Amino acid sequence: MTGLIQVVGGAVVDRLADPAALLVARRSAPEHLAGLWEFPGGKVEPGEEPETALLRELAEELGIGVHLGPELHAETPEGWPLNDRASMRVWFAEVTHGEPMPLEDHDELRWVDLHDREAVLALPWIPADYPIVHALLDSVVSPLGGAS
Structure with missing residues (x-):
């Protein structure tokens, strides 16, 4: 382990096979992140x-x-750098039960069209998430997971 805080995020999609929509979450706290969009998740x-x-x-x-x-x-086994103290690993995920609702840390959820790259990138994302969003959009052009 590297000493970095490990964070995990969910790229929640409408379906794992050929996803067309991504569920994004708007932060309600802390104040400096409020109103910015992110992948839902948290600390390990x-x-x-x-x-x-x-x-x-x-x-x-x-x-x-x-x-x-x-x-x-991601480029490193630790995942995507968020800052000098934390990194995030992101998994694709498909809802199996429940209706997504903003219960903690978020004030809005939205399904975005993965085929409208410009609209996805136009959302005010948490700055550290932009490289992840770009990689996700690139990955859905080809089958999920690519060559493993």
Whole structure:
């Protein structure tokens, strides 16, 4: 382990096979992130596996159960750098039960059309999420997960 805070995020899509829509969440707190869009998720607790943490976080934040798909490839095993103290790993996920609702840390959820790249990128994302959004959009041009 690197000493970085490990964060997990869900690229919640309408379906894992040939996704057309992505569920995004608008932060309500903390103040400096309020109003910015992100991938729902949160911190991995000590001793917790990242995938287990993501399942827990999506249940707590959105009230949903999901089936996890492939991880969105990052340049490092630690994931996508968020700042000098934290990195995030992101998995594709499909809702299996529950209706997504902004229960914690968010004031709005929105399904965005993955085929409208400009509209997705036009959302005011948390700055550290922009490289992840670009990689996600690039990945949905070809089959999810690509060559593993």
